[in-house]
Amino acid sequence: MQKVRFKVKGKRSVELIASDNENLLEAARRAGVMIDSPCSGNATCGKCKVKIVAGKVKTTKSRHISDEEAAAGIVLSCNSTIIEDIEVEVPDLASSFVNEMQITDLSKNENKNISYVRKKMIKRGMTNASRLRSEVIQLPEPNIEDSLADEDRLKLYFRHELGYQDISMSLNLIRKLPDAFRFNNFKIEVVYLKRREVAEILDVKPANAEKTVLYGMALDIGTTSVSACLVDMNTNEIVTKISMGNAQVKYGADVINRMVYSEKPGGLENLRHAIVDETINNLIEKMVSALGIFPEDIYEVCAAGNTTMNHLLLGINPNYLRREPFIPAINDIPEMKCSEVGIKINPEGKIYLAPSVASYVGGDITAGVFAVPVWMREEFTMLVDLGTNGEIVFGNKDFLMTCACSAGPAFEGGEISCGTRAVPGAIEAVIINEGDLRPFYNTIGCVSPIGICGSGIIDLICEMKRTGIINGKGRMDRDLNNPRIRFDEYGIGQYFLYCKELDNGSRDVYITEIDIDSFIKAKGAVFSAIYTLMESLDMSIDVLENVYVAGGIGTNLVIENAIALGMLPDIPVEKYYYIGNSSMQGCYLALTLTEGKDQIREISKNMTYMELSIHPTYMDEFIAACFIPHTNMDLFPSLKN
Amino acid sequence: MPYKKTELKFNGKINTCEIGAGDAAISIGGENTLLFLGDEGFKPAVGIAITDSPEDWSDCFTDIFGDDLKNPAAWAKAAVEKSGADFLLVKLASADPNGANNSVENCVATVVAVEGAINVPLVVEGCKNAEKDAKLLEEVAKALEGKNVVLFSAVEDNYKTIGAAGGMAYGQKVSAESSVDINLAKQLNILLTQLGVKSKDIIMDVGSAAVGYGFEYVASTMDRIRLAGLGQNDESLQMPIITNISGESWGVKEAVSTLEDAPEWGDQEARGIGMEVATAAACVVGGSNAIIVRHPESAKTIKSLIAGLIG
Numbered sequence: 001m002q003k004v005r006f007k008v009k010g011k012r013s014v015e016l017i018a019s020d021n022e023n024l025l026e027a028a029r030r031a032g033v034m035i036d037s038p039c040s041g042n043a044t045c046g047k048c049k050v051k052i053v054a055g056k057v058k059t060t061k062s063r064h065i066s067d068e069e070a071a072a073g074i075v076l077s078c079n080s081t082i083i084e085d086i087e088v089e090v091p092d093l094a095s096s097f098v099n100e101m102q103i104t105d106l107s108k109n110e111n112k113n114i115s116y117v118r119k120k121m122i123k124r125g126m127t128n129a130s131r132l133r134s135e136v137i138q139l140p141e142p143n144i145e146d147s148l149a150d151e152d153r154l155k156l157y158f159r160h161e162l163g164y165q166d167i168s169m170s171l172n173l174i175r176k177l178p179d180a181f182r183f184n185n186f187k188i189e190v191v192y193l194k195r196r197e198v199a200e201i202l203d204v205k206p207a208n209a210e211k212t213v214l215y216g217m218a219l220d221i222g223t224t225s226v227s228a229c230l231v232d233m234n235t236n237e238i239v240t241k242i243s244m245g246n247a248q249v250k251y252g253a254d255v256i257n258r259m260v261y262s263e264k265p266g267g268l269e270n271l272r273h274a275i276v277d278e279t280i281n282n283l284i285e286k287m288v289s290a291l292g293i294f295p296e297d298i299y300e301v302c303a304a305g306n307t308t309m310n311h312l313l314l315g316i317n318p319n320y321l322r323r324e325p326f327i328p329a330i331n332d333i334p335e336m337k338c339s340e341v342g343i344k345i346n347p348e349g350k351i352y353l354a355p356s357v358a359s360y361v362g363g364d365i366t367a368g369v370f371a372v373p374v375w376m377r378e379e380f381t382m383l384v385d386l387g388t389n390g391e392i393v394f395g396n397k398d399f400l401m402t403c404a405c406s407a408g409p410a411f412e413g414g415e416i417s418c419g420t421r422a423v424p425g426a427i428e429a430v431i432i433n434e435g436d437l438r439p440f441y442n443t444i445g446c447v448s449p450i451g452i453c454g455s456g457i458i459d460l461i462c463e464m465k466r467t468g469i470i471n472g473k474g475r476m477d478r479d480l481n482n483p484r485i486r487f488d489e490y491g492i493g494q495y496f497l498y499c500k501e502l503d504n505g506s507r508d509v510y511i512t513e514i515d516i517d518s519f520i521k522a523k524g525a526v527f528s529a530i531y532t533l534m535e536s537l538d539m540s541i542d543v544l545e546n547v548y549v550a551g552g553i554g555t556n557l558v559i560e561n562a563i564a565l566g567m568l569p570d571i572p573v574e575k576y577y578y579i580g581n582s583s584m585q586g587c588y589l590a591l592t593l594t595e596g597k598d599q600i601r602e603i604s605k606n607m608t609y610m611e612l613s614i615h616p617t618y619m620d621e622f623i624a625a626c627f628i629p630h631t632n633m634d635l636f637p638s639l640k641n
Numbered sequence: 642m643p644y645k646k647t648e649l650k651f652n653g654k655i656n657t658c659e660i661g662a663g664d665a666a667i668s669i670g671g672e673n674t675l676l677f678l679g680d681e682g683f684k685p686a687v688g689i690a691i692t693d694s695p696e697d698w699s700d701c702f703t704d705i706f707g708d709d710l711k712n713p714a715a716w717a718k719a720a721v722e723k724s725g726a727d728f729l730l731v732k733l734a735s736a737d738p739n740g741a742n743n744s745v746e747n748c749v750a751t752v753v754a755v756e757g758a759i760n761v762p763l764v765v766e767g768c769k770n771a772e773k774d775a776k777l778l779e780e781v782a783k784a785l786e787g788k789n790v791v792l793f794s795a796v797e798d799n800y801k802t803i804g805a806a807g808g809m810a811y812g813q814k815v816s817a818e819s820s821v822d823i824n825l826a827k828q829l830n831i832l833l834t835q836l837g838v839k840s841k842d843i844i845m846d847v848g849s850a851a852v853g854y855g856f857e858y859v860a861s862t863m864d865r866i867r868l869a870g871l872g873q874n875d876e877s878l879q880m881p882i883i884t885n886i887s888g889e890s891w892g893v894k895e896a897v898s899t900l901e902d903a904p905e906w907g908d909q910e911a912r913g914i915g916m917e918v919a920t921a922a923a924c925v926v927g928g929s930n931a932i933i934v935r936h937p938e939s940a941k942t943i944k945s946l947i948a949g950l951i952g
Contacts, residue, residue, distance in 0.1 A: 471835070472831060473832065627824075
């Protein structure tokens with residue numbers, strides 16, 4: 001029995017009693033201390049570095065730990081075991097990726113797209129109103145002649161005054177009725193959902209001077225990041241937006257590693273707890289306290305996540321998703337009470353999850369397709385969602401084809417040595433000077449750099465290729481003698497954007513050949529998916545009229561650079577639109593348009609899914625695309641000179 | 642309906658690559674159709690392999706070459722004479738830092754001696770350690786300047802040194818090795834040409850396997866490389882193909898099991914030759930412009946097969 005004390009910067013330290021030879025990473029998880037571990041403890045990613053400040057652990061040195069670091073007591077927590085009492089310092093950068101919450105406005109592109117699509121949908125006949133309503137009602141007070149029961153009294157009012165056939169309510173609400181009615185002499189406020197002829201009562205309370213503002217929440221549950229926005233349901237206005245890393249990251253960076261973890265004892269429950277309590281409820285708490293409202297004021301959640309996220313949110317075993325023939329437990333999840341799921345809003349509040357199409361095309365995509373008007377366009381349109389899984393949707397109002405590829409978290413800055421989400425301090429744009437290979441960059445919020453986000457990585461690699469630091473395979477030129485280019489003891493090349501010695505920096509921000517390789521694989525997966533999908537329809541890339549790029553890659557994505565790297569097809573840049581988080585926009589629209597949810601369901605039923613893993617040429621196309629820009633230059637005519 | 646012979650015309654053409662110098666020079670490639678389909682008579686060249694460390698070679702080679710095995714120059718001469726091969730490959734296995742770790746100087750001396758002993762073009766194979774091969778093949782290229790030898794092979798990890806030294810500074814030919822994948826082959830060719838090596842100085846080593854050991858991949862890779870070069874006129878895949886099947890063929894159980902191990906399989910030497918001939922024949926028909934075998938009998942058999950097919 002050993003005592004372990006975890007010191008996390010800016011937080012109070014956590015202590016726990018570890019068993020003999022307990023794995024340090026496991027112990028940290030048990031103590032609720034967040035250590036970034038994308039590879040889920042296989043000692044392959046090198047992200048779970050911690051510093052042992054007192055005591056010793058049994059550890060194996062790996063290529064991720066330099067001699068200097070080893071001397072300073074830095075170890076990989078996943079291959080260290082606890083043999084005596086220790087004190088461990090957990091670096092704040094590792095946790096900031098997940099913990100740092102960011103309240104922002106919607107980006108310009110996001111706002112533009114939402115208002116454009118919303119207008120179009122209303123024009124097509126959708127009702128510009130949510131199903132969520134509230135009324136302040138003065139009920140006739142009962143007397144000896146008018147002896148209707150409270151519930152009958154409310155029902156009668158709804159039938160006669162509001163035109164509903166019936167009302168429904170839960171036992172919990174019925175329990176509230178007698179006192180709520182009598183507190184203010186039968187003047188009450190009723191919150192309900194309009195379900196065609198039936199009003200489903202969600203809340204009954206004594207009427208106050210002011211009508212309560214009802215809130216709804218649009219929620220995008222990503223593998224790497226989770227974003228939410230709170231909507232004033234009376235005005236349909238987005239009052240706040242927030243995002244943070246998915247707390248499940250500590251159990252694995254991608255859906256496959258999470259599924260593997262879910263099979264460990266207690267794994268499924270840990271994952272459910274991580275997303276529900278540590279992430280979603282945490283976000284809700286932050287938003288309501290920033291706005292000075294109560295969680296009970298939120299009555300509806302419209303959420304979208306990939307199929308695995310949906311399974312894990314609901315605590316359903318996801319493991320048949322990853323085993324052939326890749327079968328989900330459920331695609332179209334019925335609307336349910338948030339309290340059943342564990343999400344802390346109004347106890348009667350509802351959660352709607354956008355339906356999935358297949359194991360690897362989830363509700364985030366159906367919601368995204370809803371928000372990007374692929375389904376109402378005449379001309380051929382494509383949606384490319386660059387998340388941990390890359391998903392592609394191609395079609396128009398007559399048909400929708402979709403496929404998914406595993407891109408890994410590189411586009412969101414995950415599994416990259418100095419990767420970060422698009423938060424303040426993230427390098428989002430880079431230019432490299434040709435002569436001395438010095439980098440010039442912008443960071444979000446113009447503060448000193450803490451890491452590189454997706455759009456910064458694209459710029460950086462593009463510039464490294466242009467200036468000859470790397471070749472088409474992503475390998476650094478061994479003959480360049482430059483202080484910004486170094487090779488570690490294992491011969492892995494690194495390029496420093498910001499470092500302690502050269503820039504007098506507080507930390508090092510660099511990219512390694514391994515990072516570049518992960519990125520090349522990610523972009524190769526996306527491009528070959530696009531290409532294979534179009535090929536299978538016997539259509540050329542030139543038929544594309546609009547390409548919507550979505551995802552958390554960063555608003556400063558330079559499309560020209562993405563094309564130069566061979567990540568996106570070589571068509572005129574004017575045809576591209578970066579629209580940010582399409583999945584959350586879809587949720588917002590479904591929340592504020594009466595027919596929205598039915599339309600998403602309709603879209604999910606009309607999408608044809610193509611399984612790339614069994615497609616005969618996909619693997620070949622993938623290898624051909626794992627080169628900058630591409631092995632087949634005929635696909636990139638504009639880059640030929 | 643009378644039979645009508647249709648001819649498929651390709652717009653692309655495989656580069657002609659000359660190897661060796663002076664009287665010894667031969668050229669490979671140059672065809673504008675799949676091999677053996679046209680009547681131009683482009684015939685694949687057959688090479689014979691020797692090594693500077695034959696310890697793990699089958700006993701039958703001791704029977705054939707005797708003490709010459711210990712002297713690469715003498716062995717080279719005997720191998721060419723006994724096999725009638727068009728060219729010779731010498732493998733510098735002793736250079737392997739994980740094995741004998743023979744010095745670059747010693748290896749270069751061996752190669753120079755071998756070159757002097759033969760009057761056919763020479764292919765010099767490294768030890769398959771990318772770092773050592775870079776140094777080794779660079780020095781070989783320097784020592785044999787003007788002899789137009791093939792440096793076998795540059796891989797992704799050392800193509801810059803081998804390409805710059807061999808293909809550019811000392812005017813040798815560079816073989817580009819990839820592992821049975823059309824795209825990887827193409828990528829390495831692009832990297833070499835971007836470096837400045839001329840396409841006509843590159844030969845592709847697209848890899849191989851012994852027949853029965855996943856040869857389908859080799860067959861389809863070669864097929865697709867040739868169809869891309871000829872049919873789609875893909876210039877980055879129009880280099881001649883060189884294939885060394887000797888190691889693969891003599892390394893499988895059919896060639897390794899002794900007569901005691903598998904009496905029902907018959908004579909071990911005949912089995913080795915059988916594997917080698919079957920594999921070489923499949924490669925030649927698949928598009929290899931130069932094929933390398935170990936056994937003189939294999940070389941003779943393949944040469945007569947080629948002659949027969951060309952007619």
